[in-house]
Amino acid sequence: xxxxxxxxxxxxxxxxxxxxxxxxxxxxxxxxxxxxxxxxxxxxxxxxxxxxxxxxxxxxxxxxxxxxxxxxxxxxxxxxxxxxxxxxxxxxxxxxxxxxxxxxxxxxxxxxxxxxxxxxxxxxxxxxxxxxxxxxxxxxxxxxxxxxxxxxxxxxxxxxxxxxxxxxxxxxxxxxxxxxxxxxxxxxxxxxxxxxxxxxxxxxxxxxxxxxxxxxxxxxxxxxxxxxxxxxxxxxxxxxxxxxxxxxxxxxxxxxxxxxxxxxxxxxxxxxxxxxxxxxxxxxxxxxxxxxxxxxxxxxxxxxxxxxxxxxxxxxxxxxxxxxxxxxxxxxxxxxxxxxxxxxxxxxxxxxxxxxxxxxxxxxxxxxxxxxxxxxxxxxxxxxxxxxxxxxxxxxxxxxxxxxxxxxxxxxxxxxxxxxxxxxxxxxxxxxxxxxxxxxxxxxxxxxxxxxxxxxxxxxxxxxxxxxxxxxxxxxxxxxxxxxxxxxxxxxxxxxxxxxxxxxxxxxxxxxxxxxxxxxxxxxxxxxxxxxxxxxxxxxxxxxxxxxxxxxxxxxxxxxxxxxxxxxxxxxxxxxxxxxxxxxxxxxxxxxxxxxxxxxxxxxxxxxxxxxxxxxxxxxxxxxxxxxxxxxxxxxxxxxxxxxxxxxxxxxxxxxxxxxxxxxxxxxxxxxxxxxxxxxxxxxxxxxxxxxxxxxxxxxxxxxxxxxxxxxxxxxxxxxxxxxxxxxxxxxxxxxxxxxxxxxxxxxxxxxxxxxxxxxxxxxxxxxxxxxxxxxxxxxxxxxxxxxxxxxxxxxxxxxxxxxxxxxxxxxxxxxxxxxxxxxxxxxxxxxxxxxxxxxxxxxxxxxxxxxxxxxxxxxxxxxxxxxxxxxxxxxxxxxxxxxxxxxxx
Ligand code: ATP
Numbered sequence: 032x033x034x035x036x037x038x039x040x041x042x043x044x045x046x047x048x049x050x051x052x053x054x055x056x057x058x059x060x061x062x063x064x065x066x067x068x069x070x071x072x073x074x075x076x077x078x079x080x081x082x083x084x085x086x087x088x089x090x091x092x093x094x095x096x097x098x099x100x101x102x103x104x105x106x107x108x109x110x111x112x113x114x115x116x117x118x119x120x121x122x123x124x125x126x127x128x129x130x131x132x133x134x135x136x137x138x139x140x141x142x143x144x145x146x147x148x149x150x151x152x153x154x155x156x157x158x159x160x161x162x163x164x165x166x167x168x169x170x171x172x173x174x175x176x177x178x179x180x181x182x183x184x185x186x187x188x189x190x191x192x193x194x195x196x197x198x199x200x201x202x203x204x205x206x207x208x209x210x211x212x213x214x215x216x217x218x219x220x221x222x223x224x225x226x227x228x229x230x231x232x233x234x235x236x237x238x239x240x241x242x243x244x245x246x247x248x249x250x251x252x253x254x255x256x257x258x259x260x261x262x263x264x265x266x267x268x269x270x271x272x273x274x275x276x277x278x279x280x281x282x283x284x285x286x287x288x289x290x291x292x293x294x295x296x297x298x299x300x301x302x303x304x305x306x307x308x309x310x311x312x313x314x315x316x317x318x319x320x321x322x323x324x325x326x327x328x329x330x331x332x333x334x335x336x337x338x339x340x341x342x343x344x345x346x347x348x349x350x351x352x353x354x355x356x357x358x359x360x361x362x363x364x365x366x367x368x369x370x371x372x373x374x375x376x377x378x379x380x381x382x383x384x385x386x387x388x389x390x391x392x393x394x395x396x397x398x399x400x401x402x403x404x405x406x407x408x409x410x411x412x413x414x415x416x417x418x419x420x421x422x423x424x425x426x427x428x429x430x431x432x433x434x435x436x437x438x439x440x441x442x443x444x445x446x447x448x449x450x451x452x453x454x455x456x457x458x459x460x461x462x463x464x465x466x467x468x469x470x471x472x473x474x475x476x477x478x479x480x481x482x483x484x485x486x487x488x489x490x491x492x493x494x495x496x497x498x499x500x501x502x503x504x505x506x507x508x509x510x511x512x513x514x515x516x517x518x519x520x521x522x523x524x525x526x527x528x529x530x531x532x533x534x535x536x537x538x539x540x541x542x543x544x545x546x547x548x549x550x551x552x553x554x555x556x557x558x559x560x561x562x563x564x565x566x567x568x569x570x571x572x573x574x575x576x577x578x579x580x581x582x583x584x585x586x587x588x589x590x591x592x593x594x595x596x597x598x599x600x601x602x603x604x605x606x607x608x609x610x611x612x613x614x615x616x617x618x619x620x621x622x623x624x625x626x627x628x629x630x631x632x633x634x635x636x637x638x639x640x641x642x643x644x645x646x647x648x649x650x651x652x653x654x655x656x657x658x659x660x661x662x663x664x665x666x667x668x669x670x671x672x673x674x675x676x677x678x679x680x681x682x683x684x685x686x687x688x689x690x691x692x693x694x695x696x697x698x699x700x701x702x703x704x705x706x707x708x709x710x711x712x713x714x715x716x717x718x719x720x721x722x723x724x725x726x727x728x729x730x731x732x733x734x735x736x737x738x739x740x741x742x743x744x745x746x747x748x749x750x751x752x753x754x755x756x757x758x759x760x761x762x763x764x765x766x767x768x769x770x771x772x773x774x775x776x777x778x779x780x781x782x783x784x785x786x787x788x789x790x791x792x793x794x795x796x797x798x799x800x801x802x803x804x805x806x807x808x809x810x811x812x813x814x815x816x817x818x819x820x821x822x823x824x825x826x827x828x829x830x831x832x833x834x835x836x837x838x839x840x841x842x843x844x845x846x847x848x849x850x851x852x853x854x855x856x857x858x859x860x861x862x863x864x865x866x867x868x869x870x871x872x873x874x875x876x877x878x879x880x881x882x883x884x885x886x887x888x889x890x891x892x893x894x895x896x897x898x899x900x901x902x903x904x905x906x907x908x909x910x911x912x913x914x915x916x917x918x919x920x921x
Pocket of ligand 1: 365367368422424425454455456457459460461476477478479521576577578580
């Protein structure tokens with residue numbers, strides 16, 4: 032039995048469904064029988080495998096070898112400590128990877144597809160994974176089809192199913208049954224999971240879900256999306272590799288110098304042990320100096336950022352986007368619903384007789400025609416609970432009808448719909464064929480400028496008359512008057528249809544009889560005013576790109592502060608007439624693009640990109656997908672089509688412009704925080720290297736033992752760096768110009784900060800060793816170690832901001848940093864315990880005086896860091912202001 036051979040009624044019977052959809056009880060039963068409508072994800076790398084992965088690092092392998100050799104030589108405690116340090120390091124790495132993975136999973140679930148389904152006679156949106164066989168699903172342009180099914184009602188449905196059939200052109204679908212056995216591509220009354228609705232609408236009954244679908248048979252497993260690396264991660268990886276080689280060269284040098292000294296010194300030593308110790312030390316230097324935690328810290332900070340953004344209604348679809356978003360310099364945004372509330376209310380109507388601006392008397396033929404056109408050529412409705420379903424523009428029309436005492440439902444009951452040609456934003460029209468007062472009648476509504484060109488007659492004074500240029504001008508003038516008041520205007524027309532007509536085509540939208548206009552308000556979102564101002568302060572230009580009328584768009588743009596006095600508004604048509612050169616010249620003067628086509632959108636994005644601006648663009652329709660892909664950050668509306676979402680790197684769950692600006696702020700903070708983690712890690716490592724190299728040059732003993740270095744690496748690496756990644760936004764985060772996307776890792780003074788902080792830590796450790804050495808060589812080492820570990824720990828406070836000092840930030844404002852510092856100090860205090868201090872080479876004579884001296888040096892280093900930071904902050908602010916003033920002279 033093949034469903035396509037059956038009629039739609041038979042299919043409903045076969046799937047034990049009905050035109051009312053399934054009951055909740057049936058759904059539950061089917062779900063427990065068939066499971067969820069999803070393909071299983073490929074097995075993730077197990078925790079154990081991840082752990083093994085961490086042991087494959089060359090550094091770890093060398094350390095393991097050293098530990099085994101030491102075990103062999105009977106140095107149990109040393110080798111045990113190495114094992115413990117390695118295990119803890121690996122465990123931390125595994126925990127970090129798992130955390131990042133699960134937050135990415137959570138994001139993926141948030142952007143999971145949904146389906147519009149009819150259950151118990153009620154339409155609702157549910158997650159597509161909850162569909163069962165027998166469900167009635169509605170489709171419209173832009174939807175990905177969520178399961179396989181047999182079509183039961185079709186309105187000009189065209190579907191792209193090339194991934195299954197290889198056919199590149201969209202297929203026209205039907206609801207009639209098909210005779211005989213045919214291939215997938217010819218099953219025109221079926222739709223298949225994962226294909227895409229490019230046009231029209233339809234209802235289908237689900238016949239197969241999950242692995243039973245055609246696509247499920249091919250791909251039993253869903254590929255888990257690979258985590259893409261961000262530009263910063265790529266740069267860091269490249270830099271990390273170079274740094275790694277440099278450090279290895281340094282370690283080889285340290286080893287060589289020590290061996291040379293060993294052979295040239297007159298002291299009698301155990302050669303074998305001394306060589307092993309030197310080797311161990313060289314390895315420990317490498318471990319301590321290479322910031323191996325860096326890449327996982329960056330991933331974690333990015334994923335923490337995505338969680339924060341999700342709470343602010345911005346779902347990032349990949350990590351690189353988080354970074355790019357922070358450097359956005361132009362936001363091209365839709366108007367309706369994004370800048371405005373999308374709460375439309377009809378405030379006025381216009382009829383050529385101009386007797387009234389409200390519909391008060393349906394006995395008047397023109398008023399009756401207009402209200403019927405508003406209600407009949409309309410797909411929206413109210414649910415039993417009074418919930419508005421459908422396009423807000425259309426909902427406003429039926430709400431108006433209800434409000435003036437003519438329930439929309441009774442008008443619809445009186446004039447059954449026979450066919451429709453759905454609205455699309457390119458045509459800017461919609462039409463229906465209705466049985467109106469016993470005559471087949473075509474109603475058309477749409478953008479006035481478009482509809483006027485399709486009309487050659489007008490309904491005036493109770494009869495059809497020719498549409499004279501004067502009458503047309505009167506309509507155009509009224510359209511302008513409404514538009515200047517920022518009202519959204521729709522025009523309505525009709526014409527009688529032939530008795531035999533039961534379908535609608537494009538040709539039917541010609542030679543129409545103009546009826547009248549409706550005008551509705553759609554107030555701007557309240558917070559949009561502040562957001563636009565905030566974006567401006569942050570050096571981000573906001574551009575409105577709308578399908579709406581130019582005058583309406585302009586009126587709103589001026590009101591919300593998006594458009595300045597000398598800015599221009601252009602229509603898609605005007606844009607088409609501009610050459611690339613002209614557009615380039617005019618680009619920065621144009622704030623509003625009205626009546627745009629999808630091609631216009633791509634052209635605008637490209638033009639801004641050629642001007643080296645990082646461009647974000649919003650979109651929701653099928654045709655927006657290419658522009659969303661082209662933009663540096665494509666932003667799909669949560670209420671938009673699946674295709675738009677698929678092409679975007681960010682989804683706005685509340686469709687709100689304000690959330691875009693908020694997300695940019697978070698993106699900037701994330702980047703700032705990553706830089707803080709980087710500066711913390713590099714400075715600390717540099718400090719250790721400076722002390723080691725200094726001792727080597729002046730001929731002191733190594734300031735730290737290998738074990739101490741490994742221990743410091745464990746204590747001071749990832750935990751404080753991650754805590755720094757949780758830092759709140761700096762107060763001036765949205766008062767700076769956008770970061771350039773190609774900006775180097777160490778730009779804007781970061782290198783200077785690292786050099787200063789690293790040197791301060793290094794010098795503190797050197798002084799500490801110097802003072803300690805006056806007592807004994809061992810005391811020197813103990814003191815240098817204490818200073819290094821404490822200076823690195825306390826540096827966490829300094830690293831909280833690269834411009835604000837710690838007192839201004841408030842010592843306790845980042846509880847993660849407090850936690851991380853406590854963790855480091857607790858681990859450090861282990862080294863002072865009676866039994867353990869020997870392992871860490873702290874002599875018994877190391878008392879309070881030595882500790883206070885070593886700790887004092889560490890604190891001193893951090894105080895100096897703060898002093899230098901203040902100076903650096905002054906320099907940076909001056910520089911940033913100069914750059915900003917030059918770029919935005921206004
Ligand atoms: P934006 O691009 O900012 O979201 P928009 O919502 O006005 O603006 P579209 O939805 O593409 O953009 O609408 C374009 C034009 O089509 C509108 O200005 C209006 O004239 C007309 N229009 C909008 N909705 C309908 C509809 N449901 N039926 C008929 N015409 C419509």
